[in-house]
Structures are given as structure tokens and as C-alpha cells.
Amino acid sequence: MELCDGNLAKYIQMKGGQLSNEAVKRFLLQMSYGLKYIHDKGYIHRDLKPNILLKLQSGGSLQTAQLEDIVAKIGDLGLITKSPDANIVPSSIGYVDFMAPERRGGSHNYDSRSDIWCLGLIVYECLGGKEHRSTRGRQDKFNIPRQASPELKDLLGNMLAVNPEYRFSVNQVLQHEFFN
Incomplete structure (x- = not known):
């Protein structure tokens, strides 16, 4: 296990509550x-949430680091489960503010696209969105901030599709025009 220098939630706070499209692109691609x-x-x-770990490629601190020196790492694998064996552990496990709609209320009918919902909410927070926290994860409509590029708005809309059948897979996320 690597020693990391901080997490994305703290980095967002250090940057005034929102990140640039360039930073979102870098971190989203890595995640x-x-x-x-x-x-x-x-x-x-x-259990994806903004506490995604950040590691510096070189010494220093996150406050003074250049964007290209920061790498996002996924950690906290304690709730990981084999797919589609979701019924091994109750689906209500995880951080409720980032829980996909299909996982709410104890349903066991979900797959890897529930992680895409969480990743979408992390991106939403990178852009300054926070109101989903006051609804305890029960918000299904989002006001994507204006500073998001049209490509990012499109990608985020597909990541936060309420119906998982219409939500992007991780491969679709990676192939999206936002990364071109």
C-alpha cells in the first residue's frame, strides 16, 4: 500500500470549493x-466518495503542487464485493450521500454501474455541487455548474442517469469525447 499525501475532498476545499475542467479531467481519468x-x-x-486518495509524484505539499504532479488513487476497498454477488452484503452498505438510486432501500439489484453514479457525484463535487449531501443521497436531479464544458456536462449527465440501464459503464466514461 502506498503512503498518500491527502485526499480529493481536502484538495477541493484548498482550491476554493471547485476545480477547473482540466483538474476534473485529470482526476476523473485516473479514477x-x-x-x-x-x-x-x-x-x-x-463505497466511492471524495476521500479518494491523492499522491504526489514528487515531494512537497498538495497546496503548492502542480496539477501534473498529483495522482488520484482509489482506496478503501473494505466494502468491495464480487459482481454480481451483491446479495452477500446488504446493499445499504456504503456512504449514503453517494449511494446510487438502485441501492437505496435495501435493494440487491445493482451492478458495477452503481459505482459510476458515485464517480459522477465525486465529479459533481469537484465542480462545486454539494446539495446532494443535504438530501442524504436522495437527490436525482443536479444543476451542473456553468463552468463545466459542454462535453463534461454531457458526460456527467450520463454518469448520473437515475435508471442504471441508461447510465454509462466505466468503458463508456473512458471513451467519452470529454477526454479528447
């Missing part, structure tokens, strides 16, 4: 590749 690895191995994370 998506990490999630792809987890999903390709047949697992669902089930």
Missing part, C-alpha cells in the same frame, strides 16, 4: 482507470 481495473476483475467498489 476511471482505477475503477476499470476493479470492474474488469469482476468487483464492485460500493
Whole structure:
């Protein structure tokens, strides 16, 4: 296990509550590749949240680091489960503010796309959105901040689709035009 220098939630606070499209692109790409690895191995994370770990490539601190020196790492694998064996552990496990709609209320009918919802909410928080926290994760409509590029708005809309059948997979996220 690597020693990390901080987490994304604290980094967002240090940057005044929102990140640039460039920073969102960098961190989302790194988190998506990490999630792809987890999903390709047949697992669902089930507890993604903005406490994603940040590691500096070189010495220094997160406050003074250049964006290209920061790497996002997915940690906290304690609630990971083999997919589709979601009924091993109650689906209500995880951080409620980031729980996908299909996982609310004890349903066991979910798959790896529930992680994409969580990742979408992390991106939403990177852009300054926070109102989902006051609803304890029961918000299904989001006001995507104006500073988000049209491509990012489109990607985020597909990551936060309420119906998981219409929600992007991690491969669709990685292939989106936002990363071109």
C-alpha cells in the first residue's frame, strides 16, 4: 500500500470549493482507470466518495503542487464485493450521500454501474455541487455548474442517469469525447 499525501475532498476545499475542467479531467481519468481495473476483475467498489486518495509524484505539499504532479488513487476497498454477488452484503452498505438510486432501500439489484453514479457525484463535487449531501443521497436531479464544458456536462449527465440501464459503464466514461 502506498503512503498518500491527502485526499480529493481536502484538495477541493484548498482550491476554493471547485476545480477547473482540466483538474476534473485529470482526476476523473485516473479514477476511471482505477475503477476499470476493479470492474474488469469482476468487483464492485460500493463505497466511492471524495476521500479518494491523492499522491504526489514528487515531494512537497498538495497546496503548492502542480496539477501534473498529483495522482488520484482509489482506496478503501473494505466494502468491495464480487459482481454480481451483491446479495452477500446488504446493499445499504456504503456512504449514503453517494449511494446510487438502485441501492437505496435495501435493494440487491445493482451492478458495477452503481459505482459510476458515485464517480459522477465525486465529479459533481469537484465542480462545486454539494446539495446532494443535504438530501442524504436522495437527490436525482443536479444543476451542473456553468463552468463545466459542454462535453463534461454531457458526460456527467450520463454518469448520473437515475435508471442504471441508461447510465454509462466505466468503458463508456473512458471513451467519452470529454477526454479528447
